[in-house]
Amino acid sequence: MYRFECDYQEGCIPPILERLAQTNLEQTVGYGMDPYCEEAARLIKERFSCPDAAVFFLTGGTQANACVISSILKPYEGVLCAETAHINAHETGAIEHSGHKVLALPGREGRITGTQVSVAVALQGDSEHTVKPGMVYISMSTELGTIYNLTTLSDLSMVCRQNHLPLYLDGARLGYALTSPVCDVTPADVARLCDVFTVGGTKQGALFGEAVVIVNPALKRSFRYIMKQQGGLLAKGRLLGLQFAELMRGDAYFTYAQKAVNQAMRIRDALLKKGLPLFVDSPTNQLFVILTDEQLETFEDDFAFEVWERVDEDHSCVRICTSWATSDGAVTALLQAIEGLE
Amino acid sequence: MYRFECDYQEGCIPPILERLAQTNLEQTVGYGMDPYCEEAARLIKERFSCPDAAVFFLTGGTQANACVISSILKPYEGVLCAETAHINAHETGAIEHSGHKVLALPGREGRITGTQVSVAVALQGDSEHTVKPGMVYISMSTELGTIYNLTTLSDLSMVCRQNHLPLYLDGARLGYALTSPVCDVTPADVARLCDVFTVGGTKQGALFGEAVVIVNPALKRSFRYIMKQQGGLLAKGRLLGLQFAELMRGDAYFTYAQKAVNQAMRIRDALLKKGLPLFVDSPTNQLFVILTDEQLETFEDDFAFEVWERVDEDHSCVRICTSWATSDGAVTALLQAIEGLE
Amino acid sequence: MYRFECDYQEGCIPPILERLAQTNLEQTVGYGMDPYCEEAARLIKERFSCPDAAVFFLTGGTQANACVISSILKPYEGVLCAETAHINAHETGAIEHSGHKVLALPGREGRITGTQVSVAVALQGDSEHTVKPGMVYISMSTELGTIYNLTTLSDLSMVCRQNHLPLYLDGARLGYALTSPVCDVTPADVARLCDVFTVGGTKQGALFGEAVVIVNPALKRSFRYIMKQQGGLLAKGRLLGLQFAELMRGDAYFTYAQKAVNQAMRIRDALLKKGLPLFVDSPTNQLFVILTDEQLETFEDDFAFEVWERVDEDHSCVRICTSWATSDGAVTALLQAIEGLE
């Protein structure tokens, strides 16, 4: 059975396990003040060309989103995002739990535009009877595997700055986005255009962990208080530092991501060649294809996909996901199965 | 340099690392629905003699406390605990962040009594102008290394049940408490007398992780929603299951704890023999001793302790902590240093 | 200048002022435990045929909504409502402030249907990654002046009960809804079909105040704690009791409401006769008509309306609102002005 359901089914890249073993009985101070976290922060700041940023490490994405967003917003402010955004659709109201409204905008393949943000700000018009937009959340890649290109990201960033709205990019799958063949955004662009972003570890080769990179100086202060208050300050913080140091070392993070995206593109080509309709044409490691129930059944014995949503009476959209851990053997088997569909 | 500052300075017990390596590329479903979590839950329920309990795994103690407490309390209810309780003193208002008041009672060496709970309930008297006590939080061992014996724990449990207050025991250091030479409480007693308790991993040999054991059937429902909403549902949940399975296998959890407590007791004997005053006479892995500034200086080059609080102009209380990872060599060196104090 | 902007521009019906004066120096106990509140509760329970309900008094609508909703929902649950609902659109995130997501459904002239509720419940499917629908909020009349008839309200109520979702009806303008010529819902129907509802005072002849009527026995307990915690327990609670007693006495509440609706219907007839397009055809005291900028200008000197939204480059939707205090003279003047439009 080859599993293509998601990108967090395996453990981690081998160097992480090796270094965990090597350093196991070493004694370090807790809570992220150790040399491993320091090294990881340095490597991230170098790779993303943001030497003055502050870097923090959290265990998961929902936690990272809740900490970042509640550290930025005032009580009566909300966060603008796409309707499909993870914070709106798949985090069980974590943002609302911290007291803030999620201000969802109709997404276009998971993305929102600078114009939508401008209009939302204008419509609110500083009336104290409605929630004030206080920041903008995007993800890259999005929930639908799509990405912002340099033009759309720059435009969004400009509108945010004009309106004094910090722009936060959720990079749970940032590596898969930046290594997409159609992506013209660089790591340095991300740091330049966003106020805060995350570098996702969980889905990109770590056992767990998200790095929060705060570029905007005004937002750095006191983030560790927020982390602790929300249960996100890991006692043995070095575990996170160690993992991100290994991911960043020698560009492993992007190398593994690139491999997964390449595999996904081969699968995409096979789907298109077979004439299967795409639900959305994603250029990253998540593919969304529409299959008939009969076709879905053909795959069932050897392949696991995630059924994304029911499209009509006899069609479903399924997600096919590669990851840093996807083997070439699995991809080859899948390509054959697609080709063999009747 | 021998570090006795806390019990979370090293990594984890070796079998955990081994099994992580063995299973690294195995594919499992996410979010704690995997066979490792199932195995760990079974082993915990067996060891604590609570076959019908529900077991959940979280990454840290603050997270576990916030999830458990906010899953139990109604909005206008608060949690009774000792003033020194971790939730009151060292979690940056995590409970208040979820909307609830911490109702702190004067502790007696970190413990509270059934009588204190009765009085608090009686004083509140169901007046809607004051926060209603909705549950009781204790820790075992406490922040000061002390423990409840079977009589005091039974008494507290009885008062809680009479007043319909769920009793929650924070077991971040449960192993160190239950293996204390003066402890007459068994794992089965904990499960029988409490409504919810945690089995701490982070300080007892895991890389990270706390197991939440919900015994009271009325409190089990929907806990996973709370976990997700508060950023505590780990994507690769199997990492937690795997660790607790290894900790529970062959009673490793208690064996390692016993060793740490034995080492602490040897240090305690040496402190007493030397005539050094104890701040509190703890029977577990944390010792609290009062040292002169001069004595403290003597230790500085070779030993690291945590300065707990300043006692007077030339004395401090320091915490000396053993753990599952403390080497016999370190203890021997410390014993010699204590003996050699002038 | 005749003001038709909203229904809370004047003070209160005369008997309220008279009784305030008569009883001013009387001494009563505070916080709503006085004979005036008791009398008002009794009159409301009689008029709505719900002898076993519990009745509480709050000062405003946002406060009432926040108290009711947060008293019902568990932390991870949200409230289903129409996108246009007051709690979603005009309360500055009061519900989110209490930690809960507002689950907005596309409204149809301000209403939602039983089918929409069924579908929302089915789609959530008890996945802990999404917010669980925990109750349903509707308003009567709605933000757009429309009402539920007996069929649609019964259908919604049935679906709610099948899915164990309490149904809460925000009756800020309940009197204007129940006295509409097209309304076949009686006060007794409201109490029979809803679990909680409010009887609005602020917009219906009181100085201020909303009565919360809790019919479902499971939801009554401890509501006063919620009121106090959220700053809604008025010290001189008798002021609220006295006002609702006067509103309910001799059916003044509905008599005044009927008058306002009759006036609105006369204005509606004039608008239709003049061929002016209605934005929505409301049968209650709020009318929504589309005017050209030129027409709007004609009214400006003598009449004040609320511009609801800009429809296109030269048209706006305006709200024309009558109230318990609208004079016949004002209506007559307005009818003439409409008729005189070119």
Add this chain to the structure above:
Amino acid sequence: MYRFECDYQEGCIPPILERLAQTNLEQTVGYGMDPYCEEAARLIKERFSCPDAAVFFLTGGTQANACVISSILKPYEGVLCAETAHINAHETGAIEHSGHKVLALPGREGRITGTQVSVAVALQGDSEHTVKPGMVYISMSTELGTIYNLTTLSDLSMVCRQNHLPLYLDGARLGYALTSPVCDVTPADVARLCDVFTVGGTKQGALFGEAVVIVNPALKRSFRYIMKQQGGLLAKGRLLGLQFAELMRGDAYFTYAQKAVNQAMRIRDALLKKGLPLFVDSPTNQLFVILTDEQLETFEDDFAFEVWERVDEDHSCVRICTSWATSDGAVTALLQAIEGLE
């Protein structure tokens, strides 16, 4: 029966009722943007010599405290106050409901000192494991009827400013404090030394209402959003403006307060003359005296007091409260009864 239980048993001073009647059918805009609120704000700013302050009106004290405190604190900050403070002891966790810890300090007759604040700040030491003090709350008069004199208030204010902690004074009974014979603090001092304060209406002659005066320019912004979000923006805001305008006009507020304090001082003299022990020697309108059960019984038929707390097996502390509405007849009767005690 003469009731001395509290200071919110009657309605309001006569000019308020008169003006309510005169202006009842006048039409004004809602939500506090009307001429009455403007007039009241102007009169308050004049009387307290703070021409640049921003003044807002809320309906009750718990609401005012929750709005002010949550508008100032960051999520991980708490509010320092006396253990007896209203926000700590009698508001059902309203502050915690907004996510913040109340950091209670041992009070001295209801007061705290600058030194206590300094020590609390020093002990926290900017550790992210503990709640950061973010502001200071005091009340004047305190829950025990005591007051700050100019020296203690200045000292507290200086310490607060040194530590960048806004100082908030809850003035629910501000008039009774400032007219005390031993008070050397002026209205202008209050505005000069505090960042925010309230001028209480409910207990000082209004039907209801507290004026929030924000002196510190940094804290003014967006307060109306907080008010709306927390259900405190009254639709017919003019009702609050009108009341405070009448209270401030011709110094009625302080004249009525002075009368109540004078009456209290006469009662105090009688208690002392009779040799009855005072629980605390308050110089304002609330007196706290210790009575035997037998003495308490003597009063029962003709006088109502509030039993504050049980002191020992046969003694209770009772509160005797005068107010703006206390008649001279009631005081004379009470003086006779005290004198007649055996």
